[in-house]
Amino acid sequence: MFGYIVIHKSELKIKDFEAYNAFYCGLCKTLKKRHGISGQATLNYDLTMVVLLLTGLYEPEISWGKTRCLAHPLGNHTTAVNVFSAYCADMNVLLADEKLKDDVADEKKLSAPLSHLILNRKARKVRALYPEKAAVITASLQELAAAEERGETNLDLVSGCFGKVLATVCCYKDDVWQEELNRFGFFLGKFIYLLDAYDDLSHDLKKGCYNPLIPLKDHEDFEERVYRILEMMMSEAARAFEILPIVTYSEILRNILYGGVWLKYFAKREKDQKTDDD
Amino acid sequence: MMTDPYKVLGVSPDASDEEIKKAYRKLCMKYHPDANVDNPNKAQAEEKFKEVQQAYEAIMKKDSAAFGNSGGGFGSYQGGYGNSGNGSYGGFGNFGGFGGFGGFGGFGGFNNAQQELPPELKAAANYIRNGYYQEALTALKGVEKKTAAWYYYSALANRGLGNNVTAKDHAEQAYRMEPHNFIYQNLYQQCQNGNTWYQTQSQPYRTARMGCNNVCLDSCLLTLACNLCCCGGGNYCCGRNY
Numbered sequence: 418m419f420g421y422i423v424i425h426k427s428e429l430k431i432k433d434f435e436a437y438n439a440f441y442c443g444l445c446k447t448l449k450k451r452h453g454i455s456g457q458a459t460l461n462y463d464l465t466m467v468v469l470l471l472t473g474l475y476e477p478e479i480s481w482g483k484t485r486c487l488a489h490p491l492g493n494h495t496t497a498v499n500v501f502s503a504y505c506a507d508m509n510v511l512l513a514d515e516k517l518k519d520d521v522a523d524e525k526k527l528s529a530p531l532s533h534l535i536l537n538r539k540a541r542k543v544r545a546l547y548p549e550k551a552a553v554i555t556a557s558l559q560e561l562a563a564a565e566e567r568g569e570t571n572l573d574l575v576s577g578c579f580g581k582v583l584a585t586v587c588c589y590k591d592d593v594w595q596e597e598l599n600r601f602g603f604f605l606g607k608f609i610y611l612l613d614a615y616d617d618l619s620h621d622l623k624k625g626c627y628n629p630l631i632p633l634k635d636h637e638d639f640e641e642r643v644y645r646i647l648e649m650m651m652s653e654a655a656r657a658f659e660i661l662p663i664v665t666y667s668e669i670l671r672n673i674l675y676g677g678v679w680l681k682y683f684a685k686r687e688k689d690q691k692t693d694d695d
Numbered sequence: 696m697m698t699d700p701y702k703v704l705g706v707s708p709d710a711s712d713e714e715i716k717k718a719y720r721k722l723c724m725k726y727h728p729d730a731n732v733d734n735p736n737k738a739q740a741e742e743k744f745k746e747v748q749q750a751y752e753a754i755m756k757k758d759s760a761a762f763g764n765s766g767g768g769f770g771s772y773q774g775g776y777g778n779s780g781n782g783s784y785g786g787f788g789n790f791g792g793f794g795g796f797g798g799f800g801g802f803g804g805f806n807n808a809q810q811e812l813p814p815e816l817k818a819a820a821n822y823i824r825n826g827y828y829q830e831a832l833t834a835l836k837g838v839e840k841k842t843a844a845w846y847y848y849s850a851l852a853n854r855g856l857g858n859n860v861t862a863k864d865h866a867e868q869a870y871r872m873e874p875h876n877f878i879y880q881n882l883y884q885q886c887q888n889g890n891t892w893y894q895t896q897s898q899p900y901r902t903a904r905m906g907c908n909n910v911c912l913d914s915c916l917l918t919l920a921c922n923l924c925c926c927g928g929g930n931y932c933c934g935r936n937y
Contacts, residue, residue, distance in 0.1 A: 428900055476720075573858035580857070593748060603857055645890060649859055652893035659896075660755045662716040675893075676900035683905040 425676035459513035473663035514540030580606035601657035608650035700750035828855030843872035
């Protein structure tokens with residue numbers, strides 16, 4: 418379910434793109450420092466967005482630095498690190514660990530048990546740091562697994578489980594912005610879950626796997642319905658975002674929320690249409 | 696709040712959101728308790744700080760009613776999480792009402808009709824008015840005949856819980872069953888307002904071609920490179936398969 422919260426690069430100003438990458442590199446650096454190489458492997462763009470969101474809202478002090486990188490050996494890379502890099506690094510490890518737990522249970526990935534062993538130790542430390550959040554995340558994902566197991570068709574119910582997870586991640590602390598951050602994370606989480614289901618639909622149909630969109634598939638206006646549902650989720654998330662008094666990095670965040678999140682959706686539509694044409 | 700919130704923030708009533716946010720941040724920094732530790736007037740500063748916060752919320756959240764989503768009343772997620780234990784409606788916390796039912800205006804017109812409502816619907820209406828959406832759904836479960844009114848209250852309750860797919864479907868159902876009912880029409884319209892608003896907001900950020908070629912080619916290469924040097928921890932970056 419990661420990989421949907423990305424920038425629409427061609428619409429972003431260069432200085433914004435550089436800032437975005439700096440936070441991404443900063444997150445990577447923080448993951449390595451706090452959780453070692455196995456932590457670093459959990460790096461993704463999705464939680465980079467959360468770093469930017471919380472940075473824009475709370476405007477903490479940022480440490481700018483430079484680093485070399487094995488993956489990008491040419492030249493130095495600017496890094497931006499702050500308190501939310503550490504927070505998102507921790508959340509990242511927690512989410513990755515939950516995912517691995519799921520993989521081990523499903524026996525899907527052969528490498529899962531070993532990876533899980535390594536990451537689990539790191540995740541345990543994170544759980545001790547954020548016991549309430551970890552409890553909500555674990556319980557929500559368990560609820561989701563159970564719902565999928567029984568073939569739940571209520572889209573709000575299944576997507577809402579993941580919504581709760583992302584809401585918990587986005588709501589850094591209980592303060593005046595708790596409501597908006599929770600709502601933002603909740604509906605963005607629902608969007609991600611349903612877009613992921615849409616992405617996997619043909620595969621799941623073929624393999625007889627669970628997919629909450631299967632019951633809708635045979636409606637003649639299926640594509641339209643799915644698009645409206647996804648748009649409804651993003652509109653709620655975006656509305657919550659616009660209420661937050663974020664000024665710094667707001668254009669990067671808007672680029673993501675109004676543009677970037679749709680890239681994979683449109684890519685899939687294009688691909689499906691090409692397959693239909695062939 | 697008696698004072699004009701725009702005056703409190705020092706902006707004109709037709710200020711843009713950006714101007715309002717900047718003004719808010721500037722005043723927050725000035726009156727924040729941490730910035731006024733040595734201030735002999737720190738009690739006044741704290742009062743002013745609260746006033747600034749209230750002014751901001753009054754301005755930024757006033758459109759929520761028209762938009763049709765949450766006003767105040769968001770419960771903590773712990774409380775909300777407990778509610779979803781019953782399984783059938785995955786509610787999460789409380790997404791507040793319609794920014795106050797007074798603003799929505801629907802219940803005023805409904806008062807006479809409410810006399811004729813079965814007790815379960817009356818109970819649901821009361822729960823919804825007070826923000827107890829899970830309880831409203833429980834009350835509605837006991838009803839066998841699903842009238843337009845049933846769908847209407849179900850839509851409101853689901854809306855409050857963040858179940859917007861169900862909310863919209865039920866709002867539509869109520870409207871289709873009684874298309875001349877202005878209140879049902881209004882709710883159905885409200886369920887679609889968000890999409891319209893989002894489309895307008897999105898325009899500057901979309902391009903004609905947002906398909907495959909523009910997508911994360913860079914990030915795919917990045918991922919490959921990352922995975923080459925990481926100990927086979929699995930494909931978490933950019934991976935479609937989470």
